[in-house]
Amino acid sequence: MRLPRWLASDCRRTSLRRAASARRGRRRDGLGVEGLERRALLAAAAPGLPLLVKLDTLSPASLTAWLADKGVSVSATDLPQVMAVSGPDASLTGMAPWLRGAPGLGYVERSSAMSVDQVPNDPSYASNSLWGLNGAYGIGAPAAWNVTTGSTAVVVADIDTGADYNHPDLYQNIWINNAEIPASRLKNLKDEDGDGRITFYDLNYATPDGSHPNQGAGKITDINGDGRIDGADLLAPMKKNADGTDAGSGGWADGISQDGDTSHVDDLIGWNFVTDTNDPFDDNGHGTHTAGTIGAIGNNGTGVTGVNWNVQVMPLKFLDSSGNGSDLAAAEALRYAADHGARVSNNSYGGGDGGSTLGDTITYAAGKGDVFVAAAGNSGANTDSTANYPSGYANDNIIAVAAIDSSGARAGFSNYGATTVDLGAPGVNILSTYPKSRYATMSGTSMATPHVTGTVALLLAVHPGWTYSQLIHQVLSTATPDASLAGKTVTGGILNASAALGAPTTTSPFVGANTTARGNWQGAFGADGYSIPRGASALPSYAAVSTSGASLYTWSTTTTDARALSVPGSTSARLATCWYSPTSFTIDVNLTDGQAHKVSLYLLDWDSTSRSEQVQVVDASTGVALDARSASSFNGGTYLTWNLSGHVKFVVSRSAGANAVVSGLFFGGAPATSSPFVGANTTAKGNWQGAFGADGYSIPRGASALPSYAAVSPSGASLYTWSTTTTDARALSVPGSTSARLATCWYSPTSFTIDVNLTDGQAHKVSLYLLDWDSTSRSEQVQVVDASTGAVLDTRSASSFNGGTYLTWSLSGHVKFVVSRTGGDNAVVSGLFFG
Helix, strand or coil, rough: CCCCEEEEECCCCCCCCHHHHHCCCCCCCCCECCCCCCCCCCCCCCCCCCCEEECCCCCCCHHHHCCCCCCHHHHHHHHCEEEEEEEEEEHHHHHHHHHHCCEEEEEEEEEEEEEECCCCCCCCCCCCCHHHCCCCCCCCHHHCCCCCCCEEEEEEEEEEECCCCCCCCCCCCCCCCCCHCCCCHHCCCCCCCCCCCCCCHHCCCCCCCCCCCCCCCCCCCCCCCCCCHHHHHCCCCEEEECCCCEEEECCCEECCCCCCCCCCCCCCCCCCEEEEECCCCCCCCHHHHHHHHCCCCCCCCCCCCCCCCEEEEEECCCCCCCEEHHHHHHHHHHHHHHHHCHHHHHHEEECCCHHHHHHHHHHHHHCCEEEEEEEEECCCCCCCCCCCCCCCCCCCCCCEEEECCCCCEECCCCCEECCCCCCEEEEEEEEEEEECCCEEEEECHHHHHHHHHHHHHHHHHCCCCCHHHHHHHHHCCEEECCHCCCCCCCCCCCCCCCCCCCCCCCCCCEEEECCCCCCCCCCCCCEEECCCCCCCCCCCCCEEEEEEEEEEEEECCCCCCCEEEEECCCCCCCCEEEEEEECEEEEEEEECCCEEEEEEEEEECCCCCCEEEEEEEEEECCEEEEEEEECCCCCEEEEEEEECCCCEEEEEEEECCCCCCCCEECCCCCCCCCCEEEEEEECCCCCEEEHHHHHCCCCCCCCCEEECEEEEEEECCCEEEECCCCCCCCECCCCCCCCEEEEEEEEECCEEEEEEEEECCCCCEEEEEECCCCCCEEEEEEEEEEECCCCEEEEEEEEECCCCCCEEEEEEEEEEEEEEEECCCCCCEEEEEEE
C-alpha cells in the first residue's frame, strides 16, 4: 500500500501504476476541502474525535465491558467491526497504546480531522467561458460529447460538503435511490425516458399539452414551490392517514426503510454523515461547485454545463458548514456509495494520516468497481517525499489529480509527484454551480478532480462493463503531454476527455470464462503446456513462469470429484491443489516468442462457497493493468482465458472468504488435431436397429454382440434397470424384437470408463446412447481418450438428453470413453454401438 499522505479537497493519486514504495513522507492529520490556501495541519490526535477500534475476534460487548470503568463510551459506526470510543482527550490518548496490544483487536487509531480550505472568490450568476471544458488547455469536452453526453445509468458519488439539490442547473441530475421510493408512490410512477429507473427527468417530464404524468396525488408535487420537482420535494414528510397508510400527499419521507438499510432511513437522494440524517444539503458551497463540474445539466439554456449533461450525482455530505470532518465520516460515506451503486467517487478533500479506517474502505469500494478520484492537494509540495491523503493511499483504484491553469501550466499551489500524482486537469478560475441558484469561480485541485471524475463517468456511459483498471488505464494512457507536468506526474500530461472517449488504447485481452469443463481440462485447455500446483508442469518452450507471494496447499490427491484437475495422461486420477495467499500473490508469465497465446487460469473454491477474488493482468514492464476480472461463486470451478503476448503478471487478490486461490495455469486451447466426432442424433430414440449397431452392440443388462474387431470393458460403473416392460419409445428395442424394450444403464455418481480396443487397424463408427430416463436435470461430459498416451481426442458435453441422444465418433485403435457427471443424478450410458 502507499505510505500515508494528506486527504485534501484536491486529493491526488496515481493511476498509471506508480510504485507504492515511492509514497514516502511524514504522516499528517486533517481532512478537508482544499483551495488556494491550505488549512494549518491539525495535531496528530485531533481533540474531540474518537478512537477507532477494529474488532477481530473480540465482540462489541466484550470491548464495552473492558472499557466500562475507563470513563469512555463505546458505539458502533457504519463500518463493519469498527467501533468508536469517545471520551476525554487525555483518556483516549492514554488508552490507545494498551488497546493496540490487546488480543482480539485489529487496528486502533485516532480518527483524523478534515477541513475545508476553499472559499469562492466570485459567487455570481455568470456566463464566463468554461475554459476547463473547451479551452486550449481544457479537456476537449466538445469532441467527447460527440461520443456521449453521459447517462442516467451512471452514478457518481460526490463525497464533500453536500450539494444544493434544488439548484436550477443541478436538480435534474441528482441521484434518486429508487430502492427507497415508497411502494405506494412507485407503483404510480412511469419511467418516461425508458432508462429503467425513476429520475428527476421523469418527475419533471411534461407532455406536449403541458401536463406532468408523474406529478399529482399519489406521486409527488412541487412542495417547496420553486416550479419544479427537486430534492426538497422528495425529502418532505409523507402525509399519512390515521391508520398510518399513505394519504397520497406530501413527500416521500415515510420513516420506513424501503431498501432494508435501517442505518439510512429515507435516504432518497443521499446522506448527511455530519448530522446522520437524510438531508445532504450543502451549507458550505464547495460540494455544489464540484457537483456542477461533474454534472451540471447540459443543453438547458441555463448557467453552465458539467462534463456530463446527464448523470446521477449522489451527494454525500461528510464535511460540515466550516468544511470540517473526519476520516471515519469519509469512510462511512465511501462505503455507502459503494453499496448503493456508485462506480466512481469524487474526493475533493484532504487530510488525515493515512490510517486504516479510510484505506480499508477504499479497498472495499474497489471490490465494488469504484474509481476513487482524489485531489493531489494545494501545498505546492512534492508528494513523492511529503505524503498527501487520501490520494496517497497505495490502492490501485485511485487517480490523483493536480491542477493546471488556462495556459497549461501547473498551478503554483498544486502538489505534484512523479510517482504519486497521476495527471493534471483544469483547476484555476473554474466556473460552476454554487448554493442558492448562484454560480462561482473557484481554484484548487478540488476543482481539477471533478473534471477527471466526470470523464470517468462519460467512459462508464459508453463502457458500463469496464473494470476500474480499464477505466483508469484509458484516462491515464490518453493524457496530453504537457511540459509543466513532465517529470512532475506519472503521465506527464493533462486530462484529455476527447482522446479517452475515442478508441481504447488497448483492447481487453480477455477471451472468456468456462464453468462447464471443471477438472476435465485435457482436450479443452493446455494444448501447449500447463503448470499444476504440487502436480505436473510441462511448460511450452515460449513460456517462463514463476510465482511470488503464494503458498502451496493440497485439498485432496485421492478424490474422484470432477472439479479436481485430472492428472496429465490419466483418465481417472485427480488432484485438488492450489497456490494461495490470504492477501494477494503474483504469477509471472513471460511469453518470449513475440506471438499471442491463449493463457488460462483455473479457479476453484474447493472447500467453501464464499470465496471471491480479483485477477488483474498487468504489463510487467509498465505496471499498466491490461485487464481485471472479479470472480465469485467458483466452487464448481471456473477457467478464465486471455489472449496474451510479452511479459505479464497475474495479480490475484482476495476480496472475501478464505484466501485467494488458483488451481492451474494452462497454455493454448484444445489440441489442434481434427476431432473424430461425427455427430449427434436426437430423433432415433430407442429405435437403434437399422440406424446404429450394424456391426455389433453392447446393452447394459441386455444382449451383447460385439464385432470381431472390438474388445469392450467398462470400469468404475454400476448397472441399473429402470424398466424391462415399458413401451416408451426412448427405451432401447430388444435385439430381434419389434415390440420389447429395455431401459437400463451403466452409471456412476462421479465418472466411469468404457475401454474400447479396435484391433483391425481400421476406422469404425462407434456410438454411445445417452438417456436421462427418470429426470430432466442430468448433464455429463464424455471424453474420448487415447488409451496409450492419455491424450484427449474429443470432448462432448451433454444436457437435456431425457429424450435420448446418440453421440457418434469415427475411431481406430485403443481408446477410452471417460463419462463424467457434471449435474443431476449420476453419469449414465444406455448403450454402445458399432457401425
